[in-house]
Amino acid sequence: MSSNANADDSSHETTPEPFIINEAAPHRIVIVGGGAGGLELATTLGNKLVKSGRVSVVLVDRSSTHIWKPLLHEVAAGSMDANSHQLEYAAQARWHRFVFQPGELKGLDRERKTITVGNLVDDDGIELLPQREIKYDTLILSIGSITNFFNVPGAEKNAISIDSMHQAEHFRRRMIGLCVRADQAQSQLNIAIIGGGATGVELSAELRNTAEVLGAYGLHNLDPHRDIRITVIEAAPRILSALPERVSVKTTELLNRLDVDVLTDAKVSEVQEHAVLLANGTQIPADLTVWAAGIRAPQILSELGLPVNRLGQIVVSRTLQTEIDPNIFAFGDCAACPWPEKNSTIPPRAQSAHQQASFLFNALKKRLDNQELPLFEYRDLGSLVSLGRFDAVGNLMGPLIGRAMFIEGVLARLLYISLYRMHLVALHGVIRTCADTVAHWLRRKTSPRVKLH
Template sequence: MHRLIVVGGGAGGLELATRLGDRYVSGKRRGSPRVQVTLVDRYPTHIWKPLLHEVAAGSMDPFTQELEYAAQARWHGFEFQQGELTGLDRAARRLTLASVMDDDGAELLPSRVLEYDTLVLAIGSTTHFFGVPGAAEYSLALDTVGQAERFRKRLIAACMRAEHQVHEPVENTLGGEAEVASSASASQALALATAEPRIQVAIVGGGATGVELSAELRNTAQVLSAYGLHKLDPRTDVGIVLIESGPRILPALQERVSSATTELLLKLGVKVMTGETVAQVAPGLVRTASGKTVRADLTVWAAGIKAPAILSQLDGLPVNRLGQLIVRPTLQTEIDDNIFALGDCAACPWPGTERNVPPRAQAAHQQASFLLKALACRLNDKPLPGFTYRDFGSLVSLGHFSAVGNLMGGVIGGSMLIEGLFARFMYMSLYRLHIAALHGYPRMVLDTFAHWLRRSTLPRVKLH
């Protein structure tokens, strides 16, 4: 029995474990190798990470979109082990999982050791604060459902407080009490002096996450007002500021996509600040390196990602400056043929460019499909092929207002800017393709229909 373990239940890891289980366990063909497939993740449920900005804005209820790993394992023939990866012994081919605790701090599962013959690491990425003072303490990241839900609840609370002029107490975790009090007072004074909106959300980072969240929040402000949770004017009383250190937002995409997106955001009343590097995040304030001060009742940090710290502690596996595992074109790590990596945690070369494969969901999907074939070669003692990334373009959602992006390569034979309803349809289809990869097309169609029925009987944003 060949023991194959996939660590990380994100878009790539879960798709790979599902398809491996279907091929070698559930739908085992005569003559196929005997394989035991195990998926490891620290959480019990999966949600497609590109949707977290919608969870944060309240336009998506995560509990209707989450998939339980144990159920997926039962349906597709693999095993699921919950726990966080804490150690690796490459010589013995063993990995260590931390114990799992419940909400009250009691142990649910003990620390365990799992043995493998082939290991695939797909543990994704985490927010990179770049050492900016106060960023980790006073801003919110959107790496998990819990973080997205925390922001959503704080946004609703801030709207209700602003209407009744109730000030939120500020936690003192960065400096002394005097510094916190002075920062809060300065924030209030700044708002009065400049006639700024009564609530202001600062989003640090003009990449896809920051742009998509800023548009979704404009819709959320309107819906919260319509349902009577506050009587603030959703356009003038709720301000949204997008701060980007580079000369334009969406720096990873073509300039024409960036320009089109900027115009759409400005029409939505989003203030876009480019060329401004954040130097400090304090309670109620964001300060830039140029000396500007931006009032911020809520601050979201979406300025960059890095690989989880555990990767640099895995028995000498080489990593780059972002902590990603350095892999060869076969997606095998540089010094161990038994260990593969995919997705955001892998620094995979992109032939024909001086860059690595970008950390996108489409890359993780392509790498999962590649590894399904490559692992079949490995199990049959055949040479492994090399991975080739195909860039099909990028799409950015601006909520129900619009979407914008570019289609590239194999889709149209060149590059084309798209926006509006067609771009919105293409963006929505990306998630549906992910569902199809996990459940098949018939169940994806049923899920789409069920989702439409739920939306017809529920408010457009989560109100509690």
């Protein structure tokens, strides 16, 4: 990870000294979206620029906690306890000298340089914070993406997407409840995963692991391979179509070994309550259906008066500035940034958001000094796909290698795990990340391998 993202480790070992945001600061930076990129950028700016008094930084997010989105499939499968991996935005703001404002983006006034943030209510519907306006000098949009159902009949109603912690936990509770019911009735449970990208593939493997573990915790009538049928449905000729074919072929072989059915060239025409219908007339039984077939930008981005593409992403230049307003930047999944080498746009990956967050930190420093902004250059470092405890595969790319290199097994698994650890280093620094890693390892040794309630 970039050294620009290093945090002050000592701030976690002692109570931080109180600080006051300078209202007369020459530059107000507002970041909307606390995902991997947005939170890393807010943390770095707080450490390096707010401390010096050059700027004030406000982070806006509709959730009160952050979790690394690539982990959600593990939460959904029950193989990860989300409570031990969530980070409170308010605490991170306190530790790293930025301000957290909870709420959902509702509007933008470019003339007055303000955004409107919706009110905040509790579980009982009681308003905690009213709708409010936040002024900015530089606005950075990083609100991620949501599921694209492609207007498939019944998909949004009958399939569960895994875009958020709430959705992942909802899926996990439904799955465990259905497993208990199938165990008592000694019947088969059918799980259909629509979408053969990284999320769908990784979820299928984690679910097979969960099925095997549940048998050790009381579901003795349920054979994890015979009674829990998992089917991955992909419209393209192969799964992981965005990755090299060798990775796709190897992953398909591994899933077959796990008794996961892989259907390719299978276009979904309708999602019913207990079945998935394909365009060729085939009907796939499904007691539980997951939609992981595509993403799009949140609807609000199309309502701000900024240029967007057909997926609703904000169109930006290689400086990550919007086409019509140099005071507004966008990055991550919600932005369409040119990738000249591929004649396309930067792919929506965690490594893209991390690279863009590091780029924006340096670009904002130049902007404060009235210097010309650099152009963002994306470096494709390859992709890794984890099949849980069973295996991992992927390809590495980079200037030292000179070509794509296929990897699998222990090395691929270690590199996959290191991606998350690098994100934690960007947020907490090396010392706390090492301590948290040891704590999580010890916790897993004294807890069930899946969350059972």
